[in-house]
Amino acid sequence: MIKSWEDVRVYQPRITKLLTNSIEKKRLAHAYLFEGKKGTGKKDVGFLLAKSFFCDNLQQVSPCGECRNCKRIDSGNHPDVHVVEPDGLSIKKSQIQSLQEEFAKTGVESNKKLYILVHADKMTTNAANSLLKFLEEPHSNTIAILITEQYHRMLNTILSRCQLVSFQPLQPKAIEAAVMNQDISKHIASLVAQVTNDTEAAFGLARDDWFAQARMKVIKLYEVLINRKGQAPIYIHSEWMSHFQDKEKQETGLDLLLYLYKDLLTIQLGNEQQVIYSDMMQQLKQHALQMTQRSVTDKMTSILEAKRRLHANVNPQLLMEQLVLTLQEG
Incomplete structure (x- = not known):
């Protein structure tokens, strides 16, 4: 969980600078549109901004996390923070009207109010038009945060009334740092950061016993x-197939194997700081000396070809048996 703007700075430095400057100067916009791919931290940053807006004991720009307002935002029951998500497949006009009714009332504990629209691109036309009227006449001390993965699907009239904040796809090192910040070991964090660029998915994988066993x-x-x-073929039959049981897991297994051979090549190219399986460094360095770069790249190509054939519905056990026969040559 993101607790401070320093946590955000690790993977969205530009956005951190933009929003913290606004908090510091007390010049927050009345409406933001957070856009970017899934897992880039949009919703977490929205709630962090809410806490900075309402916090009773702001630490420069970061919320204290301990005051009554911070705790109620964390638990999802702050009376002046409203979250709207799709009801079924869309956000409906009635949901926006209910929001407007809430905002027509005086703030329960202060004159501040904030609302977050998740998947704002899924508003119906009527809902979007209702929101537009809301945005055209902003209340003072009111902040709107619209969140979307597909902002091109939204009305231009809504876009023009929001400050666009674009979240960048996360780099592996940023995800690794975020996962390690959750008290996950480096060797697991490094690997999940390669498998996904979605922070929530990375946290889930890092805590998944199946994934830790897959690595082993x-x-x-x-x-x-x-x-x-x-x-090797006996190992595939006796241990591999029972763990990697469906196509998605088999593909994960091939990816994890590919990263091992990628580490060999990384060492051969003199980039040891980029090794993913860092707890195997000495072993990998020894093996890297025993193979040519051509041999390693050929093995990586064989794994990539196995991934392609997996999607062509080749029998998975036969595919793995053929792959290990190829990999153990040379």
């Missing part, structure tokens, strides 16, 4: 391929 299965297969070549 992949390392064991790699070690069998290096040290006990003839036993």
Whole structure:
């Protein structure tokens, strides 16, 4: 969970600067449109902005996290913070009208109010027109935060009344730092940061026992391929297939194996600080000396080809048996 603007700065530095400057100068806009891909932190930043807006003990620009307002925003029951999400497939006119009625009332505890529209692009035409009237006549001390992954689907008249805040796709190092901030070990954080660029998905994977076991299965297969070549097909039959049971998990297994060989190439190219399986560094450095770059890239190509064939509905066990036979050559 994001607790301060320093947490946001790790992966959205430009947005952090924009919003913290506005908080510091008390010049927050009356309406923001947060747009960007899933998992880039839009909703978390929306709630952090809400806490900075309402906090009783603001620490420069970051909320204290301990006051009554901060705690109620965290628990989702602050009377002057309203969240609207699609009712079924869309946000309906009645939802916007209910919001307007709430905002017509005096603030329960202050004159401040804030609302967050999640998936704002899913408003019906009538809902969007109702919101437009709301945005055209903003109340003082009221902030609107519209969140979308597809802002091109929204009315230009709404876009023109909001300050556009574009969230950038997250870089692996930013996701790794965010995951490690949740007390997850570096070797797991480094790997989930390669598998997904969605922070929520990364947090989920990092805490998933299946994923941790998958990493160990992949390392064991790699070690069998290096040290006990003839036993690789037996390992696929006895341990691999029972863990990687469906196509999505099989693809994850191939990705994790690919990153091991990518680490070998990374070491050969002299970029050791970029190694993903950092807890295997000594072992990988030794193996990198024993293989040519051509051999490593050929093995990576074989794994990528296996991924392609997996989507062509080749029998997964046969595919893996053929792959390990190829990988243990040379």
